[in-house]
Amino acid sequence: MTLLQQIALVAGLTAVTVLSRNLFLLSRRPMPLPGRVKIALRFAPAAALAAVVAPELLLLTPLGPPWVKLGAAIVAAGYFFARRGILGTILSGMLAFWALGWMARTWP
Amino acid sequence: MRAVSLGISAWGLVTGVAMVKSGLSVQLALAISLFVFAGSAQLAALPLIAAGAPLWLILGTAFCVNLRFVVFSAQMRPYFDTVPRLRRLLYGYLIGDLNQVLMIRRHPHPTGSPEQVHYFIGVSLANWVAWQVPSIAGIVLAQHIPGSWGVAFAGTLALLGIVLSLLADRTIAVVIVVASALSAMLFWLPLRLNLVAAIVGALTVGMVWEAWSNRQLAAGNTVLDGTKP
Numbered sequence: 001m002t003l004l005q006q007i008a009l010v011a012g013l014t015a016v017t018v019l020s021r022n023l024f025l026l027s028r029r030p031m032p033l034p035g036r037v038k039i040a041l042r043f044a045p046a047a048a049l050a051a052v053v054a055p056e057l058l059l060l061t062p063l064g065p066p067w068v069k070l071g072a073a074i075v076a077a078g079y080f081f082a083r084r085g086i087l088g089t090i091l092s093g094m095l096a097f098w099a100l101g102w103m104a105r106t107w108p
Numbered sequence: 109m110r111a112v113s114l115g116i117s118a119w120g121l122v123t124g125v126a127m128v129k130s131g132l133s134v135q136l137a138l139a140i141s142l143f144v145f146a147g148s149a150q151l152a153a154l155p156l157i158a159a160g161a162p163l164w165l166i167l168g169t170a171f172c173v174n175l176r177f178v179v180f181s182a183q184m185r186p187y188f189d190t191v192p193r194l195r196r197l198l199y200g201y202l203i204g205d206l207n208q209v210l211m212i213r214r215h216p217h218p219t220g221s222p223e224q225v226h227y228f229i230g231v232s233l234a235n236w237v238a239w240q241v242p243s244i245a246g247i248v249l250a251q252h253i254p255g256s257w258g259v260a261f262a263g264t265l266a267l268l269g270i271v272l273s274l275l276a277d278r279t280i281a282v283v284i285v286v287a288s289a290l291s292a293m294l295f296w297l298p299l300r301l302n303l304v305a306a307i308v309g310a311l312t313v314g315m316v317w318e319a320w321s322n323r324q325l326a327a328g329n330t331v332l333d334g335t336k337p
Contacts, residue, residue, distance in 0.1 A: 005163075006136050012167045013153065014143040020174035022200040024182040028193070033182050041175050043314040044307065045148075046274040047287040048172035049267055051306035052152045054288035055295050056264045060155075069261065076265050077272060086269045087118040093265035097258065 065104050072097035113238040116206055119266055120239040123147050124246025125253065126263025130154045137247045141240065145201075148270050149173045151263050161300040169303055180208045184228075186218035187211070191225060199225075202232035204239070279321065283314040 001009070024031060033041075057073045058066065076093030079085075127137040127150065144150055149170040156166045180203050188196045210231045215224045253259055275281055287310035294302035 001136075001157075006133075006139075008163060009157070009166070010136070010139045010143055012163060013140065013146075013149065013170055016167050016170045016174060017144050017146045017149065017177070018197075018201060020171060020177040021181055021203045022197050023178045024185050025188060025196045025200040026193075030185045030189070031182075033179075038179075039315060039318060040311060041179050043280065043283045043311055044172045044175045046271060046280050047283050047307045047310035047314070048169055048303070049148060049152060049271045049274070050284040050287040051291035051303045051310070052155060052169065053264060053267045053271055054292045054306075055302070056155060057268075058292045059295055069264075072261070073265070073268055076268055080269055080272045084273075086115040086266065086273075089269040089272075090118060090122055090262050090265045093268070094259075094262055097261055097265075101258070 068097065068100040068104055071100045113206065113234065116235060116238045117242040119147055120241070120243035121246040122262045122266045123150055124243040124248075125250045126151060126154060126246075126260050126266075128247055128250035129253070129255070129260035130158050130263070132157070134247055134251065138244065141243045141247060145204075145236070145239070146170070146174055146177075147239070148267065151267050154260075154263060156300055156303075159300055165300060165303065169307075172307055176205075177203055183208065183212065187215070187220065187224050187228060189218075189220040190222075199228065199232070202229075202236060204232070204235050206238075207231040207235045279314055279318050282317050283310045286310040286313045 024033075057069050072093045075096035076089045079092040080089045124137065124141060127140065128134060132140070132154075140150055152173045153166050153170055156169060181200055184200070184203060188199060191199065207228065211224075211228050214227060218224065250259075271284060275284065287306045290309045291302050291306035294305050296302075297305065
């Protein structure tokens with residue numbers, strides 16, 4: 001990336017955060033949220049995040065066979081549903097990732 | 109506050125490490141952490157930056173991920189009614205997942221009193237520090253972690269945790285499944301346009317599903333009421 005591209009990236013992302021966090025604080029008077037917009041707002045973050053995560057887990061696996069990342073993700077999801085902590089979810093997933101990666105290298 | 113800020117700090121550390129480990133320079137990662145201040149949008153942008161996706165797609169995806177902040181800003185508006193606009197925007201910049209939840213739990217009924225505003229400033233600054241310090245530490249430390257450890261995967265796991273935490277009802281589950289399937293199946297599209305297709309497709313299915321299940325519910329109610337023939 002050139003310096004100009006990097007500046008454009010930081011400026012663009014900053015503008016996106018400022019705009020999204022202040023959209024309803026900008027106006028002089030409070031505005032109500034229309035119902036249909038509320039539905040889209042509820043779904044969009046989940047859709048965007050899932051669309052980013054899915055290929056990372058299912059397709060992009062340069063460090064081993066595909067089941068290493070997928071298996072680690074299943075362990076992390078299991079921890080999340082049992083205990084609900086982001087720290088434990090990341091740690092359990094990383095431990096499973098290393099264990100499964102070691103297994104994949106040891107028994108090819 | 110301490111228990112949740114531990115989670116925020118872990119998430120900040122992972123985001124800092126993941127940014128450098130996915131190929132950003134330390135300077136660029138520092139600038140993003142300090143100015144952008146939006147963990148899930150930052151993590152979501154990483155694979156797109158690494159794949160050389162066009163800027164509009166990176167910003168569009170970040171905006172979709174950030175749409176929950178639009179809801180938060182609408183919720184926070186009544187608390188800041190008496191605050192002048194410029195200062196209101198400064199407070200708005202500090203809105204995050206943690207301080208928004210704490211604010212609504214502590215002050216469920218906005219009165220616009222200075223006490224409520226001061227509470228917001230307090231938890232928001234604590235949230236900012238709990239996020240930025242580990243994030244910057246992660247950025248600086250990342251270069252000493254060997255690439256073979258694959259710690260960038262921790263960023264993907266953090267995103268997975270956020271997706272699962274958004275799983276509030278059956279409609280959102282459908283949205284997540286459709287978005288994941290479309291994004292993976294259309295991965296061959298250039299410029300990571302699979303994201304656009306996945307988001308648009310999942311939102312359409314979600315809206316139709318919601319409308320359909322509402323109608324089912326309404327139909328079920330009239331039968332149970334027995335008021336209509």
